[in-house]
Amino acid sequence: MAKGMGRLGRTALIDGALPLLAADSTASMTDLADGLGVGRTTLYRHFGDREAMIAEVARLGARMFGDAFLSARPEVGTGLDAVERICTQLFTVPDVLTLLFADNPIITDDTFAEVARERVEAERERAVAERERAVAERERSDRAEASRGPSGAESEGDADDLGPGGATTESDDDQLEAVIARGQADGSITADVPVGWAAMYVFLTIGSGHLFSVSAGIADRDARAQALALTIRAVRRTLEAPGT
Numbered sequence: 001m002a003k004g005m006g007r008l009g010r011t012a013l014i015d016g017a018l019p020l021l022a023a024d025s026t027a028s029m030t031d032l033a034d035g036l037g038v039g040r041t042t043l044y045r046h047f048g049d050r051e052a053m054i055a056e057v058a059r060l061g062a063r064m065f066g067d068a069f070l071s072a073r074p075e076v077g078t079g080l081d082a083v084e085r086i087c088t089q090l091f092t093v094p095d096v097l098t099l100l101f102a103d104n105p106i107i108t109d110d111t112f113a114e115v116a117r118e119r120v121e122a123e124r125e126r127a128v129a130e131r132e133r134a135v136a137e138r139e140r141s142d143r144a145e146a147s148r149g150p151s152g153a154e155s156e157g158d159a160d161d162l163g164p165g166g167a168t169t170e171s172d173d174d175q176l177e178a179v180i181a182r183g184q185a186d187g188s189i190t191a192d193v194p195v196g197w198a199a200m201y202v203f204l205t206i207g208s209g210h211l212f213s214v215s216a217g218i219a220d221r222d223a224r225a226q227a228l229a230l231t232i233r234a235v236r237r238t239l240e241a242p243g244t
Contacts, residue, residue: 009046010046010047010056013036013038013042013043013046013047013053014053014056014057014060015060016035016036017032017035017036017053017057018057018060018061018095018096018099019095020032020035020036021054021057021099021106022094022095022096022098022099025099025102025104025106028050029043029044029049029050029053032053054106055111057099057106058099058106058107058108058111059111059114059115059118061093061095061096061099061100061106061107061111062107062111062112062114062115063115064093064096065090065093065096065100065107065112066112066115066116066119068089068090068092068093068096069086069089069090069175069176071089072085072086072088072089072090073085074086074175074176074178074179078183078186078188079179079180079181079182079183079184079185079186079188079189080183080188080189080236080239080240080241081188082179082182082183083176083179083180083183083189083202083235083239084232084235084236086176086179086202087202087205087206087228087231087232087235088228088232090206091206091209091210091224091227091228091231094210094214094224097206097207097210097211098210098211098214100207101207101210101211173199173200173203176199176202176203177195177196177198177199180195180198180199180202180239181195183239184241187241188240188241189239189240189241190239190240190241190242191241193238193239198238198239201235201238201239202235202239205231205234205235206231208231209227209228209230209231209234210227210231212227213227
């Protein structure tokens with residue numbers, strides 16, 4: 001049982017519940033409370049009911065999945081090398097993979113869509129803050145220039161032209177498809193398969209590799225590494241362009 005969780009807040013409870021639900025997706029509020037070392041009333045006070053708590057855990061898992069995906073630097077190198085890094089990084093969040101690829105998954109497409117919207121909003125807020133800072137800086141510069149006398153021609157452009165900071169509603173599926181399309185363009189990934197099929201194949205192969213290790217009771221690092229190696233080998237054999 002986790003110790004001291006009763007003194008921690010909502011975020012810590014969500015963090016602690018994720019591995020518990022990965023171990024048993026049917027865990028009741030009583031089971032979760034026991035595993036977290038808190039009383040049921042604590043969970044109900046923070047979340048209201050089990051459904052709301054599960055939704056919070058699912059959103060956390062989707063964010064962790066997205067962070068792992070982006071940490072693979074999918075825009076770097078050949079498309080096939082990027083796919084291999086994506087496989088490697090997603091294997092670093094095994095509890096998330098369990099919640100995603102279970103028979104009754106807690107993390108769903110709707111969860112990913114909701115998290116994608118959250119990211120877009122966060123990017124917009126950052127872009128607005130950057131735009132406001134740029135405007136304020138330009139105004140300070142203009143005042144300083146005016147105090148020194150007539151200035152030269154005004155610089156062209158406007159802070160309002162700043163873009164939205166790269167905000168995107170692309171799902172991880174869409175981003176993987178973009179990586180695969182790039183791989184087909186750079187010749188590292190075979191052009192004989194549709195991009196959508198290839199993306200689905202990669203995700204399902206990651207899921208198969210992970211679930212095999214879980215069902216086989218594989219927990220040690222070497223065995224997980226073997227499961228990852230088999231996953232990458234399967235992906236490469238299927239997607240690698242001939243002659244590369």
